Amino acid sequence: xxxxxxxxxxxxxxxxxxxxxxxxxxxxxxxxxxxxxxxxxxxxxxxxxxxxxxxxxxxxxxxxxxxxxxxxxxxxxxxxxxxxxxxxxxxxxxxxxxxxxxxxxxxxxxxxxxxxxxxxxxxxxxxxxxxxxxxxxxxxxxxxxxxxxxxxxxxxxxxxxxxxxxxxxxxxxxxxxxxx
Ligand code: HEC
Numbered sequence: 001x002x003x004x005x006x007x008x009x010x011x012x013x014x015x016x017x018x019x020x021x022x023x024x025x026x027x028x029x030x031x032x033x034x035x036x037x038x039x040x041x042x043x044x045x046x047x048x049x050x051x052x053x054x055x056x057x058x059x060x061x062x063x064x065x066x067x068x069x070x071x072x073x074x075x076x077x078x079x080x081x082x083x084x085x086x087x088x089x090x091x092x093x094x095x096x097x098x099x100x101x102x103x104x105x106x107x108x109x110x111x112x113x114x115x116x117x118x119x120x121x122x123x124x125x126x127x128x129x130x131x132x133x134x135x136x137x138x139x140x141x142x143x144x145x146x147x148x149x150x151x152x153x154x155x156x157x158x159x160x161x162x163x164x165x166x167x168x169x170x171x172x173x174x175x176x177x178x179x180x
Contacts, residue, residue: 048137063082
């Protein structure tokens with residue numbers, strides 16, 4: 001047994017390095033250290049980071065993520081975006097989850113994550129996640145820790161947003177090109 005333990009520790013350390021956690025570690029809040037443990041992130045955190053990555057949360061909630069080909073450092077993950085999405089619902093901004101989710105307890109997160117949200121948030125993806133997966137996403141955000149500024153606040157329909165926004169309604173080619 002005595003020989004196995006150090007090997008196990010090296011394995012975990014390798015895993016942490018593979019996830020690029022050395023830079024993210026510097027940003028963790030005190031509360032997050034319980035999830036990290038001595039040798040690296042817990043299996044739950046690793047699963048949560050994986051879920052965040054493959055379920056597309058970064059596509060909207062991380063600035064420049066798609067443009068970077070998915071290579072944005074973890075330190076900037078889920079810090080929200082100042083580019084809005086405009087449609088009949090008004091203009092919505094992908095929330096800084098590193099602030100908003102960290103204000104919730106795990107129980108509050110499980111409850112609020114399943115409620116309908118305004119477009120284009122795919123809230124039904126969260127509704128349909130298992131409790132374990134939702135908990136893992138929460139643990140991952142706790143692990144990443146507090147970072148960034150709050151995204152701009154929602155602008156109601158009919159009001160003009162100040163900054164950039166994406167026109168998120170379908171257009172037919174005839175309507176767009178006949179004006180030219
Ligand atoms: C297509 C873009 C898009 C994707 C993909 C996306 N979101 Fe969102 N999300 C948004 C927008 C925009 C809002 C703000 C909605 C509003 O203001 O009502 C939002 C809001 C939220 C909120 C509510 C935040 C709060 O504090 O009120 C949570 C939680 C959330 N998203 C989590 C996620 C997670 C987790 C994923 C990955 C499974 C994800 N989002 C994927 C665009 C997106």
